[in-house]
Amino acid sequence: MATSQTGAGDPKRSSELLWREFEPAQSRPGPKPRLTVEQIVAAAIALADREGLGAVNMRNVAAELDVGTMTLYRYVPGKGELLDLMVDAVSSPGEDEPDPAGMDWREVLEHIATGSLAFYGEHPWMLEVNQRRPVMGPGSLWSLDFALGAFDDHDVTDREAILIITAVWGIATGIALSYLIQDAPADQGGPVSTEEEWWEVQLPYLQRAMESGRYPRMARMEHEDAWNLTAEDAVRHALDAYLEGIAPRMEASRRRGARLRPE
Amino acid sequence: MATSQTGAGDPKRSSELLWREFEPAQSRPGPKPRLTVEQIVAAAIALADREGLGAVNMRNVAAELDVGTMTLYRYVPGKGELLDLMVDAVSSPGEDEPDPAGMDWREVLEHIATGSLAFYGEHPWMLEVNQRRPVMGPGSLWSLDFALGAFDDHDVTDREAILIITAVWGIATGIALSYLIQDAPADQGGPVSTEEEWWEVQLPYLQRAMESGRYPRMARMEHEDAWNLTAEDAVRHALDAYLEGIAPRMEASRRRGARLRPE
DNA sequence: TATTACTGGGTACAACGTACCCGATTAAGG
DNA sequence: CCTTAATCGGGTACGTTGTACCCAGTAATA
Numbered sequence: 333m334a335t336s337q338t339g340a341g342d343p344k345r346s347s348e349l350l351w352r353e354f355e356p357a358q359s360r361p362g363p364k365p366r367l368t369v370e371q372i373v374a375a376a377i378a379l380a381d382r383e384g385l386g387a388v389n390m391r392n393v394a395a396e397l398d399v400g401t402m403t404l405y406r407y408v409p410g411k412g413e414l415l416d417l418m419v420d421a422v423s424s425p426g427e428d429e430p431d432p433a434g435m436d437w438r439e440v441l442e443h444i445a446t447g448s449l450a451f452y453g454e455h456p457w458m459l460e461v462n463q464r465r466p467v468m469g470p471g472s473l474w475s476l477d478f479a480l481g482a483f484d485d486h487d488v489t490d491r492e493a494i495l496i497i498t499a500v501w502g503i504a505t506g507i508a509l510s511y512l513i514q515d516a517p518a519d520q521g522g523p524v525s526t527e528e529e530w531w532e533v534q535l536p537y538l539q540r541a542m543e544s545g546r547y548p549r550m551a552r553m554e555h556e557d558a559w560n561l562t563a564e565d566a567v568r569h570a571l572d573a574y575l576e577g578i579a580p581r582m583e584a585s586r587r588r589g590a591r592l593r594p595e
Numbered sequence: 596m597a598t599s600q601t602g603a604g605d606p607k608r609s610s611e612l613l614w615r616e617f618e619p620a621q622s623r624p625g626p627k628p629r630l631t632v633e634q635i636v637a638a639a640i641a642l643a644d645r646e647g648l649g650a651v652n653m654r655n656v657a658a659e660l661d662v663g664t665m666t667l668y669r670y671v672p673g674k675g676e677l678l679d680l681m682v683d684a685v686s687s688p689g690e691d692e693p694d695p696a697g698m699d700w701r702e703v704l705e706h707i708a709t710g711s712l713a714f715y716g717e718h719p720w721m722l723e724v725n726q727r728r729p730v731m732g733p734g735s736l737w738s739l740d741f742a743l744g745a746f747d748d749h750d751v752t753d754r755e756a757i758l759i760i761t762a763v764w765g766i767a768t769g770i771a772l773s774y775l776i777q778d779a780p781a782d783q784g785g786p787v788s789t790e791e792e793w794w795e796v797q798l799p800y801l802q803r804a805m806e807s808g809r810y811p812r813m814a815r816m817e818h819e820d821a822w823n824l825t826a827e828d829a830v831r832h833a834l835d836a837y838l839e840g841i842a843p844r845m846e847a848s849r850r851r852g853a854r855l856r857p858e
Numbered sequence: 859t860a861t862t863a864c865t866g867g868g869t870a871c872a873a874c875g876t877a878c879c880c881g882a883t884t885a886a887g888g
Numbered sequence: 889c890c891t892t893a894a895t896c897g898g899g900t901a902c903g904t905t906g907t908a909c910c911c912a913g914t915a916a917t918a
Contacts, residue, residue: 337723337781337782339793340781340782343792343793343796343797344796347796347797347800350800351800351803351804354800354803359885359886360884360885360894360895361883361884361885361886361892361893361894361895362883362884362885362893362894362895362896363882363883363884363895363896363897364883364884364896365895365896366896366897389873389874389875390874390875390876391873391874391875394898399897399898400897400898400899401875401876401898401899402876402877402878402897402898402899402900403896403897403898405876405877405898406895406896406897406898410875410876411874411875411876459725460600460725462722462723462776463772463773463776464776464777464779464781465777465793468797468800468801470804470809473801473804473809473810473813474809474810476810476813477809477810477811477812477813480812480813480816481812484812489821490816490817490820490821491820491821491824493821494821494822494824495824495828495829495832495833496832498770498773498824498829498832498833499766499770499829499832499833499836501769501773502765502766502768502769502770502772502773502829502833503762503765503766503769503833504769505765505769505772506764506765506766506767506768506769506770506772507761507762507765507769509726509765509768509769509772510726510761510764510765513725513726513727514727514728516727518600518603518727519600519603529606530602530606530728533606533607533610534606534610534731537610537613537614537617537731538731538736540614540617541614541733541736546733546736546737546740547736547737547739547740548740549740549743549744549747550736550739550740550743553743553753554753557753557754558752558753558754558756558757559757561754561757561758561761565758566758566761566762566765569758569759569761569762570758570761570762570765570766570837572840573762573837573840573841574833574836574837574840575840576839576840577835577836577837577838577839577840578836622916622917623863623864623915623916624861624862624863624864624914624915624916624917625862625863625864625865625914625915625916626864626865626866626913626914626915627865627914627915628864628865629865629866652904652905652906653905653906653907654904654905654906657867662866662867663866663867663868664867664868664906664907665866665867665868665869665907665908665909666865666866666867668907668908669864669865669866669867673906673907674905674906674907
């Protein structure tokens, strides 16, 4: 296995591990484990944050924890499952997470979008993970529940809520993919060309392409400032327009003085 | 190199290959090449379409063409560059591509979004490629130029045009990532759990999670229809709302009776 | 015809995931 | 307290990848 896909392993083992907090450990014969799953996941995340997803291999994670490589397999069935655990762990709420109850729908959705950017800034390797199957662990469920908080005071169908959450998440992730993935530490090995070098080399080819007349609209662009956008600029624009688009519907669906009742 | 990243190789070699049509071959000593770069790229794309990105390795591509593995290295510096070429090749215009000149801004942007979905449906492996650096070849430039056609009749700044294109592209790609990547042929090897199996196994855990009271909003959802969304549904919703949001600006910027002049 | 650059592709190695194995350890039963 | 058996740490080794290196065959040029 070489690629980095979620849901690659045995779903039963993955689920057991994701929800491990639900079955407390019981006393068993044999030596005390030296590690915990949490330690392994934390080490793998630290490694990914620091050196990129390419550096996350079983040998490196084991070295990070100063244990033998094969020891990891006592705790985690394989690399695929470890990746699932990493994804769910970073999706879990932080210390200072606000409570969506009491926030306006706009605030919640904006918090999701800007929070996603900050999130991908901290964990750019998350943009490289192929979330082939949704990882449904405690952290991911929490994220979804948080997002649903946008509609606490509104009468929208479940379907509509999902559509809106999907759209906001899609905007944030789609744009983060364009702008942030390049900040992730790359697998080194080849000629470690910097961003400047990269463009410098391409420039003459692009120049000739522009002069070829095959890209008339591009050729007419002022290159200077148009491309100097940040992910924040792009998300702000897209989100503002999108929220403007759904605002009438949201305002129409607002319930009168309702609060989330934990019935 | 194990991961699938663009821009991984030598940028000079990549550019030369991307723009190979610009330097015509000249007569040289030595045997005639048995292959062309086009053939190799086409074989790799066919393989990726059919068996997934995981099946694209140098040995398989060579077997597809009935040549020795190392022969490929006569034409392509390495797998990273081959991936760049694949990405640019599938981004090139098809036979029946409409001309954005003469289309309304809405039509162009909608065509980009729905076209993207169809595109990812045909080449789901594109969702797995980490576009760490933009591949600036003939195909990608053409896509950009096409998108800029949305503004032929409008007075918008270059910056604004890029913002809008980025938003539409981000919406389509972000949503495709959620909905379509699961349709890509998976790297087989482990327990090849189907979609149903996957959910069946997770269900009891999710049930317990819902009963735990930690996800009150999720627990209150009607699961039946809310999750049965297609990528088309999600994109239509997001794009409609977004276009609604930028419509005032676009209408305000419309030029009077202007047409694209190939000056 | 001789030269020379280029072609096909076999061999081999390094990095990876992980199957398999063995000895050391420790809770539970007597 | 001692036996038993499950569990732990982790070394060895193999299969799969990308690709460096090499050599022999080939064809345009001089």
